[in-house]
Amino acid sequence: MTAAEVRSRLIGSWRLVSYVTDEAGGRRAQPYGDAVGRLSYDDRGNMAGQVMRPGRAAVQLGPGAAQQFRTAYMGYIAYFGSYDVAADGRSVTHHVVGALNPEWVDGDQVRALRFDGDRLVLSADVRKNDGTVTHTLTWERC
Numbered sequence: 082m083t084a085a086e087v088r089s090r091l092i093g094s095w096r097l098v099s100y101v102t103d104e105a106g107g108r109r110a111q112p113y114g115d116a117v118g119r120l121s122y123d124d125r126g127n128m129a130g131q132v133m134r135p136g137r138a139a140v141q142l143g144p145g146a147a148q149q150f151r152t153a154y155m156g157y158i159a160y161f162g163s164y165d166v167a168a169d170g171r172s173v174t175h176h177v178v179g180a181l182n183p184e185w186v187d188g189d190q191v192r193a194l195r196f197d198g199d200r201l202v203l204s205a206d207v208r209k210n211d212g213t214v215t216h217t218l219t220w221e222r223c
Contacts, residue, residue: 087170087194088122095120095201095220097132103215112216113156120201120220122164128175129161132218160185171195173203 082090097118102110118132134156140149160180166173175190192203197219204217 082170082196084166084168084170087173088166090196091122091164091166091173091201092124093122094223096223098200098219098221100132100216100218103217105212118158118218118220119223126163126165127161128164130159130175132158157181160190166194 100116113134120130137156162178163176201220
């Protein structure tokens with residue numbers, strides 16, 4: 082599939098079906114439990130994505146608020162910007178303009194990309210102290 086064909090298939094709104102991580106040795110996890118999320122791509126090259134761990138506790142101001150804010154922050158991923166599809170159609174690069182995580186702002190998030198029937202599957206390898214963890218998010222059209 083060409084980059085133009087992939088880009089055309091991406092355009093629209095997507096609902097998160099699953100978010101799993103795979104580690105060396107076969108360990109599989111759901112870091113956000115039964116995560117919920119939305120992802121959108123438009124025909125002008127803009128994108129936005131959000132993923133949330135459901136059931137996050139409300140934050141109460143007062144003693145312990147800093148830890149509550151940290152826990153809430155760690156249960157949510159959100160960013161927006163523009164995107165490009167690789168010439169071979171096998172990855173998409175999100176050029177981040179704004180993000181909940183300040184470290185991502187003005188950077189790129191590269192995701193391997195494939196379609197499984199009508200579903201969009203995006204994945205990224207994240208280096209950890211003791212190896213690499215593959216994060217795989219599966220999406221279906223809203």
